[in-house]
Amino acid sequence: MFERTSVGLDVHARSIAACALDSTTGEIIRQTLAPDDVTAWLERLPGPIAVTYEAGPTGFWLARTLAGAGIECQVAAPSRLLRAPGDRVKTDKRDAMSLARMLRLGEIVPVRVPTADQEAMRDLCRAHAAAVKDLTHARQRINAMLLRQGAVYPEASHWTRAHSAWLGRQHFDHPAAQAVFESLLEAESLAVQRRKRLDKLVASAAADCEYTPVINALTCLRGIDTAAGFGLAAEIGDWTRFTGATIGSYLGLVPSEDSSGQTRRQGAITKAGNSHARWLLAEAAWIHRRPYRRPGVRLLKQWELVDPATRIRAQEGNQRLHRRWEAFDARNKASTKANTAVARELAGWCWSLAVPLQQGAAMKAA
Structure with a gap:
């Protein structure tokens, strides 16, 4: 469908810089909006309209909101945006104008917009990966401290019941060293519990979802x-x-x-x-x-x-x-x-x- 108005949005947490290009009159309309005011402002523009904004930390809620209001919205892949090598001035208004122009020329490479359920599943898998990495780091810190103190576990297998019992028997003469060691053991225990909880959530979600x-x-x-x-x-x-x-x-x-x-x-x-x-x-x-x-x-x-x-x-x-x-x-x-x-x-x-x-x-x- 041919769009009369192409709109570029530079989206931030508390404000959105908008730029609309009217292909019929050549008019350029600029506005700084609060996130809750975007849909109403777009509906006042001469239609049909198309909107784009750059994928980033604000996620996809705006794209889903606009789609629910019947407004075409593309979320642009940041790595595929065209930028002039000599352009050294970057502002929100210029970014919004650049997005609107690329949308008018058909140069936007969109990313896939997940549904709310799909995004929730994505957040769950990333939280699980973060928990696994946190547990690995917690155990590395324990191993590093023991190595500095000359304490080496005699067996090849680590993080078993026997290894946990051996860790519980370690003691350091200096109170500060002992306090740090106990803190590291506590962090490792909490990381294990967190990973186990997320393991169960992932298994439950994987057994009954669209995927x-x-x-x-x-x-x-x-x-x-x-x-x-x-x-x-x-x-x-x-x-x-x-x-x-x-x-x-x-x-x-x-x-x-x-x-x-x-x-x-x-x-x-x-x-x-x-x-x-x-x-x-x-x-x-x-x-x-x-x-x-x-x-x-x-x-x-x-x-x-x-x-x-x-x-x-x-x-x-x-x-x-x-x-x-x-x-x-x-x-x-x-x-x-x-x-x-x-x-x-x-x-x-x-x-x-x-x-x-x-x-x-x-x-x-x-």
Whole structure:
């Protein structure tokens, strides 16, 4: 649909700078608005109108509000916005004007706007990841302090009941050191409790949500447990937007490139797109380096939840990804680079499992 008025919004927590371009009269309308006044101001503009704003910390509530009011709104991907190299003046009004002009020219690359339920699931998976990282850091601090004091646990396995009992027997002569050690143990205990609570919430949400079939399929791959499968499903959402070749690009797992003429240079991965999904895939890729001859107990239980075609496809993926690791190790490839390559291919296998399920669900809904 042709829009008479193109509107760019520079959104902040307490104020929004708006710029509207009327293509019929050429008029430029600028306004500084409170967040609650945006919809009413837009409805007074000559229509039809289209609106865009840059994705950022304010989230997607404004896009959902405008969509509910029947106003077309695109949330622009920040990394794909056009900016002149010589433009060194940045203000809210200029940003709003730039967004309005790009929208008029059709140069906005939109991001997918999740529903409120989908955003809540995304927040849950990120909270779980944060809890896991906090627990890791808490344990690292305990290990670091013990190492500085010359206390080394004699066994190879850590954070077991025996290790916890050994930690409880440690004592330091200086009161300050003992107080710090007890504080670190308390922080680790609280982090464990928090992670366990979020584990239960993730398991409950994954078992009964719109992404449950996709999660069950993704967890048929090695390295992807319920939390990782839930995170990938919530972060990516609609897998049918991509192909097996473009999913790696979306996740920033493809090499950057600087080529001109007959010269072709490739560098590190772009790290574009969803950083949390990329991290989940990179962590899962390390598991495929381990020997794989037959599925373990977890995979066998998981395979009971999916159809035979998904089970066969997942088994092919597990075997293929392990062979890739073996080939990289045989070539003495740097492990970090090899893991990135395996993560990129793992993204393609995840896509091949998720897309048939979502396409089938869409056909049934139609």
